[in-house]
Amino acid sequence: MEREEIVLEGVVERIVYKNRDTGFTVFEIEHEGEPLTVVGEALDLSEGEEVRAAGAFTSHPTYGRQFRAAYFERILPAGSAAILRYLAGGAIRGVGPVLAKRIVDRFGDDTLLVLENEPDRLTCIRGISPQKAREIGEEYRGMIGVRALMLLLTTHGIAPSFAVAAWKQWGALAQKRITDDPYCLCGGEVGLPFEQADALAAQIGIAADAPCRVCGGVLFVLTHNLSNGHACLPLRKLTETAAGLLGVSVDRAEIACDTLREQGLAVGDTVGGEEYLYLPDQFAAEVGIADRIGLMMSFGVPDPPVEAEELDAVERELRITYAERQREAIRTAVSSPVMILTGGPGTGKTTILNGILTLMERRGMTVALAAPTGRAAKRMSEVSGREAKTIHRLLEVDRGRGAGGEVLFKRNERNPLPADAVIIDEMSMVDAKLFASLLRGVRMNCRLVLVGDPDQLPSVGAGNVLRDLIDAGNIPCIHLTEIFRQAAESLIVLSAHAIVSGEMPTLSRTDADFFFLPRDSAGDAAATVADLCIRRLPKAYGFDPARDIQVIAPSRQGGAGTIELNRALQAVLNPPDERKSETTYNGVCYREGDKVMQVRNNYDIEWRRPDGEEGLGIFNGDIGLITMIDRASRTIGVSFDERQTFLSFDQFAELELAYAVTVHKSQGNEFEAVILPVVGQHRRLHYRNLLYTAVTRARRLLILVGQRQSVAAMVANDRKTLRYTNLAARLEAPL
Numbered sequence: 001m002e003r004e005e006i007v008l009e010g011v012v013e014r015i016v017y018k019n020r021d022t023g024f025t026v027f028e029i030e031h032e033g034e035p036l037t038v039v040g041e042a043l044d045l046s047e048g049e050e051v052r053a054a055g056a057f058t059s060h061p062t063y064g065r066q067f068r069a070a071y072f073e074r075i076l077p078a079g080s081a082a083i084l085r086y087l088a089g090g091a092i093r094g095v096g097p098v099l100a101k102r103i104v105d106r107f108g109d110d111t112l113l114v115l116e117n118e119p120d121r122l123t124c125i126r127g128i129s130p131q132k133a134r135e136i137g138e139e140y141r142g143m144i145g146v147r148a149l150m151l152l153l154t155t156h157g158i159a160p161s162f163a164v165a166a167w168k169q170w171g172a173l174a175q176k177r178i179t180d181d182p183y184c185l186c187g188g189e190v191g192l193p194f195e196q197a198d199a200l201a202a203q204i205g206i207a208a209d210a211p212c213r214v215c216g217g218v219l220f221v222l223t224h225n226l227s228n229g230h231a232c233l234p235l236r237k238l239t240e241t242a243a244g245l246l247g248v249s250v251d252r253a254e255i256a257c258d259t260l261r262e263q264g265l266a267v268g269d270t271v272g273g274e275e276y277l278y279l280p281d282q283f284a285a286e287v288g289i290a291d292r293i294g295l296m297m298s299f300g301v302p303d304p305p306v307e308a309e310e311l312d313a314v315e316r317e318l319r320i321t322y323a324e325r326q327r328e329a330i331r332t333a334v335s336s337p338v339m340i341l342t343g344g345p346g347t348g349k350t351t352i353l354n355g356i357l358t359l360m361e362r363r364g365m366t367v368a369l370a371a372p373t374g375r376a377a378k379r380m381s382e383v384s385g386r387e388a389k390t391i392h393r394l395l396e397v398d399r400g401r402g403a404g405g406e407v408l409f410k411r412n413e414r415n416p417l418p419a420d421a422v423i424i425d426e427m428s429m430v431d432a433k434l435f436a437s438l439l440r441g442v443r444m445n446c447r448l449v450l451v452g453d454p455d456q457l458p459s460v461g462a463g464n465v466l467r468d469l470i471d472a473g474n475i476p477c478i479h480l481t482e483i484f485r486q487a488a489e490s491l492i493v494l495s496a497h498a499i500v501s502g503e504m505p506t507l508s509r510t511d512a513d514f515f516f517l518p519r520d521s522a523g524d525a526a527a528t529v530a531d532l533c534i535r536r537l538p539k540a541y542g543f544d545p546a547r548d549i550q551v552i553a554p555s556r557q558g559g560a561g562t563i564e565l566n567r568a569l570q571a572v573l574n575p576p577d578e579r580k581s582e583t584t585y586n587g588v589c590y591r592e593g594d595k596v597m598q599v600r601n602n603y604d605i606e607w608r609r610p611d612g613e614e615g616l617g618i619f620n621g622d623i624g625l626i627t628m629i630d631r632a633s634r635t636i637g638v639s640f641d642e643r644q645t646f647l648s649f650d651q652f653a654e655l656e657l658a659y660a661v662t663v664h665k666s667q668g669n670e671f672e673a674v675i676l677p678v679v680g681q682h683r684r685l686h687y688r689n690l691l692y693t694a695v696t697r698a699r700r701l702l703i704l705v706g707q708r709q710s711v712a713a714m715v716a717n718d719r720k721t722l723r724y725t726n727l728a729a730r731l732e733a734p735l
Contacts, residue, residue, distance in 0.1 A: 005054055005055065005056065005070070006054070006055065006056055006057065006067075007052060007053070007054045008029070008031060008036075008038075008052070008053050008067060009050070009051070009052045009053075009075065010029030010030055010031060010036075010050070010051065010053075011029060011030065011049070011050050011051075012027050012028070012029060012049045012050075012051060013027075013028045013029060013030060013035065014027060014028045014035075015027045016028065016037070017633060017634050024039075024040070024041055024161075024634075024648070024649075024650050025039070025040065025041070025042045026038070026039050026634070027042075029051070031067075036065075036066075036067055037065075037066045037067070038053055038066070038067045038069055039066055039067070039068055039069065040053070040055065040068060040069035040070070040071070040072065041150070041159070041161050041163070041164055042069070042072045042150075049077075049086055050075040050077060050082075050086075051072050051073065051075060052072070052073040052075055053067065053069040053071075053072050053073075054069065054070055054071055054072075054073075054154075055067055055068050055069040055070045055071075056068055056070075070154050071150050071151055071154030071155070072150065072151075073151055077112075078109075079109060080104050080108050080109055080111070083104055083109070083111050083112060084100055084101060084104040087100035087103065087104065087111075088100040088101070092115075092136055092139050092140055092143075093135075093139050094132065094135060094136060094139070095136060099125075099127055099128070102125050102126065102127070103122065103125060106124065106125055107121075112140075115136060115137060115140040116137070116140055116141055116144065119133045119134060119136055119137025119138075119140075120133055120134075120137075121133075122136060122137075141172060142167070142171065142172070145167065145171070145172050145174070145175065146163065146164065146167040148175060149163045149166060149167055149174050149175050149178075150163040150164075152175060152178070152179075153166075153178075153200075156199070156200045156203055156204075157196070157199070158185075158192065158196055158200060161650075162185060162190055162191075162192050165189055165190045165191070166178065166185060166190050168189065169189050169190060178200075179204060180212070181212040181216070182197045182200040182201040182204065182206065182212075182216075183197050183198075183201065183212055183213065183215070183216025183217075183219070183220075184216075185197050185200075186216060186219065186220055186223070187219060187223065194216070194217070194220040194224075197216065198213070198216075201213055201216075208246070208247060208248070209248050209252060211255075211256065211259060213246065214242070214246060214248055214252050214253060214255070214256040215256045215259055215260055215265075217242045217245055217246040217253075217256070218238065218239075218242045218253060218256045218257055218260060218266070218277075219260065219265065219266070219279075220242075220245075221233070221238060221241050221242045221245065222238065222266065222277065222278075222279055223279065225724075226279070226282070226461075226462045228723075229458060229459070229460075229461075229462055229463070229464065229721065229723040230462060230723055230724040230725070231278065231282045231285075231286055231432055231462045231463045231723070231724060231725040231726075231727070232269075232276040232277060232278040232282060232283070232286075232724050232725065232726065233276065233277055233724055234274055234275070234276055234724065235254075235257060235268070235274075235275040235276060235277050236275075238253075238257070238277055239253035239254050239257060240253075242256070257277055260277075261277075264280065265280070266278065266279060266280070267279075267280050267283040269283065269726070271726040271729050271730075272726075272729060276724070276726065281406060281433065282432065282433070282462060282463075284436070285432040285433045285435075285436035285463070286432055286436075286463070286725065286726060286727050286730065287730065288436040288439065288440070289432065289435055289436050289439060289465070289727060289730075289731075290727060290730035290731050292436075292439040292440070293338060293439070293469075293475070293731060294731075295444055296337045296338055296439075296444055296446075296448065297337050297338060297474075297475070299337055299444050299445055300337065303334070303335070303363065305331075305335055306330070306331040306334050306335055306359070310359060310362070311327050311330060311331065311355075311359070313362070314330070314355050314358045314359050314362070315355075317358060318354060318355065318358060320351065320355075322351075322352075322355060323348075323482070325478070325480065325482070326348055326351065326352050326355070326480075328478060329341055329352045329356075329478040329480070330352060330355045330356050330359055332476050332478060333356045333360075333447070333449045334356065334359055334360060334363070334447070336447070336476045337445075337447060337448065338447075338448045338450070338475050338476070339447075339448070339449050339450070339475070339476045339477070339478070340427075340450045340451075340452075340466075340469060340470060340475055340476065340477040340478070341353075341449065341450070341451045341452075341477075341478050341480070342451075342452055342453060342454055342466075342470070342477065342478070342479045342480065343453065343479060343480030343481065344453055344455065344480075344481075344493075344496055344497055344500060344696070345490075345492070345493045345496050345497075345696050346483045346484060346490065346493035346497075347480035347481065347482060347483060347484070348480055348482075348484055349451055349480060350383045350384075351484075352480075353383070353384060353423065353425075353451065354383070354384060354385075356423065356449060357369075357384060357386065357423070360420070360421050360447075365420035365421050365447075366418060366419050366420045366421070367386075367419060367420065367421045367422070367423065368389075368394060368417060368419040368421070368422045368423070369381070369384060369386060369387065369388035369389070369422075369423050369425070370388060370389050370390065370391045370393075370394040370422065370423070370424055370425075371388060371390065371391070371424065371425040371426050371668065372390065372391055372426050372429040372430055372434070372621075372668050373390065373426070373429070373619065373621050373622065373667075373668035373669060374390055374619075374622055374640065374641045374643070375622075375623070375641065375668065375669045375670065376425060376426045376429075376668040376669070376670075377389055377390050377393075377425075378641065379670055380425050388425075390617075390619070391424065391430070391434060391438055392409075392434075392603070392617050392619060393615060393617070394411070394417070394422075394438075394441075395409035395410070395411040395417075395437060395438065395441045396409055396410035396411050397409060397410075397603045397616045397617045398410050407601075407603045409437055409440075409441055411440075411441035412437075412440050412441055413440050416441055416442055416443045416446075417441055417442050417443070417446070419442070419443075419446060420445075420446060420447065421446060421447035421448070421449065422438075422442055422446055422447070422448055422449070423449040423451065424438070424448075424449070424450050424451065425451045425452070426451075426452060426667075426668045427450045427451060427452030427465070427466040428452045428453055428454060428456045428457070428458060428459065428466045428467075428667070429452075429459050429460070429667050429668045430459055430465055430466070431459040431460070431461025431462055431463045431465065432461070432462055432463030432465055432725070432727065433461065433462070433463075434461065435463075435465045450466065450469065452466045453696070454466050454467050454470055455500045455689055455692055456667065456689060456692065456693045456696065457663065457664060457667060457689055457690060457693045457721070458721060458723060459667075460620060460621075460664060460665075460667070462723075462725075463723070463725050463727065464723045464725050464727075465727065467728075468725060468727035468728040468731065469727075469728075469731065471728040472727075472728045472731030472732050473732065474731065474732065475731070483497060490512075490513055490514075491505075491506065491509060491512035491513055491514035492513050492514050492695065492696075492698050492701075492702050494506070495514050495695055495702075496692060496695045496696050498715075499688060499691055499692045499695060499714075499715055500688070500689075500692050502688070502715060502716070502718060503715065504711070504712060504715055505695075505711070505715075507704070507708060507711065513698075513700060513701050513702065514698075514701075514702045514703075514704075515701075515702070515703045515704070516703075516704045516705075516708070516711075517703060517704070517705045517706075518706070518707070518708060519679070519705055519706055519707070520707065521559070521679065522558055522559030522560040522677075522679045523559050525559075525560045525677040525678075525679050525705045525706045526559055526560050526564060526565055526568060526677065528705050529551055529560075529565060529568075529569075529660075529675050529677055529705055530565075530568050530569060530572055532549075532675055532703060532705075533545050533549050533551065533569060533572070533573060533659070533675070534572045534573060537549055537673055537701070541673070541700075541701065543672060543673050543701075545573050546573065546574075546593075546595050546625065546659075548671065548672040548673055549671070549672070549673045549674075549675065550661070550666065550669070550671035550673070550674055550675070550697070551565055551569065551659060551660035551661070551674075551675045551676075551677070552660070552661060552662070552663055552666045552674055552675070552676050552694050552697060553565060553660055553661075553662060553663070553676070553677055554662070554663055554678070554686070554690060554694075555662065556662060558679075559679075560677040560679050560706070562660040562661060562662055565659065565660035565677070566656075566657040566658075566659050566660050569659035569660060570589070570591070570594065570657060570659060573595075573659060574591055574593045574594055574595075576591070577591075580592040580593060581628070581629040581630070581631060582629060583629055583631055583649065585649065585652035585653075586652070586653070588656075588657065590626060590629065590636070590652065590655070590657070591626065591629070592626050592627065592628060592629050593625065593626060594625070594626045594657060595623065595624075595625055595657065595658045595659050596623070596624055596625070596626055596638060596655045596656065596657060596658050597621065597622065597623050597624075597655065597656050597657075597658035597661055597665060598618045598619060598620060598621070598622040598623075598624070598640070598654055598655060599620055599621075599654060599655065599656050599665070600620055600654045601617075601619045601620050602617065602618055602619070602651075602654055603616060603617045604616065604617075605617060605618045605645050605647065606645065606646075607640065607643035607644060607645045608643070608644050609642050609643055609644070610642060610644075615643070618640055618643070618645060620665075621665055621666075621667065621668055621669065622640045622641070623640065623641075623658050623661075623669065624638045624639050624640035624641070624643075624645075625638065625639050626638055627639050627644070628646075634648055634649040634650075635647070635648060635649070636648075636649065636651070636652070638655070663690050663693050663694045666693070666694065666697050667693065669697060670697055670698075670699050671697055671698060671699060672699050672700050672701065673698065673699075673700060673701040673702075673703070674694065674695075674697050674698035674701070674702050674703070675703045675705060676694050676695075676702070676703070676704050676705070677704075677705045677706050678691075678704055678705070678706035678707065678710045678711055678714065679706040679707055679710055680707055680709070680710050686710060686713045686714040686717055687714060687717040687718070687719045688714060688715055688716075688717055688718050688719075689720070689721075690714065691711070691714040691715065
């Protein structure tokens with residue numbers, strides 16, 4: 001039975017909390033002679049303002065009775081006295097009590113009409129310039145507009161947060177734009193699910209075969225497939241998929257593709273006789289990579305070639321003797337504009353990296369080191385003895401935004417990095433857009449050394465950059481295959497190479513760094529995983545369950561998936577405690593001390609290290625610990641590898657518990673101990689490079705828990721993740 005919607009009216013007596021980014025507000029009104037807490041999305045609400053709120057009463061476990069408003073309607077104050085109270089309360093930015101009195105004294109009951117329709121008349125008042133008059137008018141019209149937009153969308157069942165995002169995107173034009181084409185809400189910074197936009201369109205009378213609906217469906221299919229790693233889609237596949245989704249003919253979908261190209265919302269290109277459609281930013285990234293790599297390769301290297309005596313000097317300095325293949329890799333990195341170094345664990349990539357750095361520095365070159373994630377950058381610093389940064393930090397995220405909300409970097413063609421060489425580790429994780437930004441941020445004569453393992457899973461973002469660069473065949477690439485003696489003592493290393501070669505790892509040994517614990521069911525496997533985390537591994541190895549041990553699973557679903565594992569592991573590793581604050585978001589309990597992962601790139605989060613260093617941005621895959629939950633201010637504190645951040649409760653949508661994470665989410669990270677449940681569920685996820693990626697996340701200890709036949713099935717399945725991208729074809733053209 002649905003709860004009856006209740007409508008309340010009242011004056012905002014006190015603003016308790018306000019998030020200007022999302023519009024979420026907590027405030028008090030007087031109701032039945034007592035203060036009543038009201039919560040909901042209400043952008044720019046001010047004390048003294050009269051509102052009408054529709055929603056329902058709820059009971060909060062800590063704060064008691066509240067009114068959760070689905071939407072708000074602003075009630076304009078009537079009469080000079082009410083208008084003065086409203087303006088004097090700070091309703092409009094830049095208008096305080098003194099200026100409010102002057103305005104109301106001059107215009108009386110017509111004050112709000114003047115603000116909305118004739119703000120230029122405000123210039124007759126002392127202290128208001130023509131520019132300030134325009135700003136006051138724009139601010140007031142914006143307040144009216146966003147609330148009207150909220151009312152429009154919430155009456156159709158769309159959350160107010162989408163209205164706030166739409167207003168930020170289009171301002172006063174938002175309402176007309178949405179009524180003309182509701183599918184515009186699906187893209188950009190708004191991100192409304194297609195199903196909701198489709199329902200809104202049906203309610204306001206847009207036909208099923210209307211051009212805006214078919215175009216919206218095509219864009220949705222393109223955008224949705226970015227999350228599957230596709231930089232583009234073949235036109236034939238795209239039109240068939242969109243037609244099936246929308247229930248229209250393929251001809252209609254083809255016409256929509258033509259329309260999107262004409263409007264600049266999509267880009268078509270023919271490669272190898274096949275026609276593809278791209279979103280503009282993905283097309284620009286792919287073409288930009290090919291063009292920049294081509295220019296860098298043609299620019300040449302003015303330095304003299306590397307002589308054998310130089311490599312001998314590097315060996316003496318590092319007290320190491322390189323194999324001939326390793327010497328070739330060092331020589332190529334220094335003498336080629338772009339070079340790729342690949343190889344599995346134990347093949348000496350780190351040893352070669354130090355040789356490259358040493359030789360470059362002996363030649364007086366300035367070298368910058370970077371990796372996609374914070375943990376990968378930290379590991380790069382540890383093995384090289386030099387500072388390494390995340391790629392985002394290297395390029396310096398700009399607080400501004402480009403068209404469509406795209407992230408901007410301070411380092412670009414006009415302000416490139418001063419480095420003579422840039423070395424990037426974990427290149428398999430780098431997607432097309434980030435790599436394009438990196439190339440724009442380096443000088444044309446900068447050496448670029450790309451280090452990675454193409455046998456690992458490709459990037460979470462769209463594209464398959466490392467594999468495409470290798471497959472192009474015209475960029476120098478050194479692939480290391482020899483496992484060195486010390487690494488060969490590790491069963492983790494030997495198992496990883498066996499898996500990538502299609503051979504079963506050794507599952508019977510109990511005297512090494514890799515163990516297999518047979519369990520027949522998902523439930524038994526999950527129970528064993530919990531016991532390993534809470535008791536066996538801390539006791540036997542002294543591992544910290546939160547910092548040293550990471551559970552990695554192939555899937556989110558099922559008894560041995562990350563959702564159930566996180567619930568079980570939280571219960572034993574961080575149980576309820578009256579000394580720890582907690583809260584629930586979307587059905588998941590979060591508690592102080594919980595291990596969490598950031599699951600979306602957020603370029604605006606500010607962080608601070610203990611040494612005082614400050615920066616911007618927490619990114620998909622970063623792991624941290626909740627240090628504080630303050631329910632009064634609706635604030636969470638999270639420490640991501642010593643970067644302390646403070647987030648609003650609304651940003652719980654960007655966090656997940658991380659006692660257990662998927663293999664995809666573990667990319668770029670390395671952990672002291674990894675536990676991997678492998679049971680017979682989700683066979684579509686049982687493939688070789690997923691198992692290989694999981695195994696290579698372990699530094700000191702790896703434990704597989706589950707079924708031998710499931711391990712065998714993963715090793716046997718060499719299915720590669722199909723990704724539509726034409727970067728390799730573009731690079732194959734003469735550089």
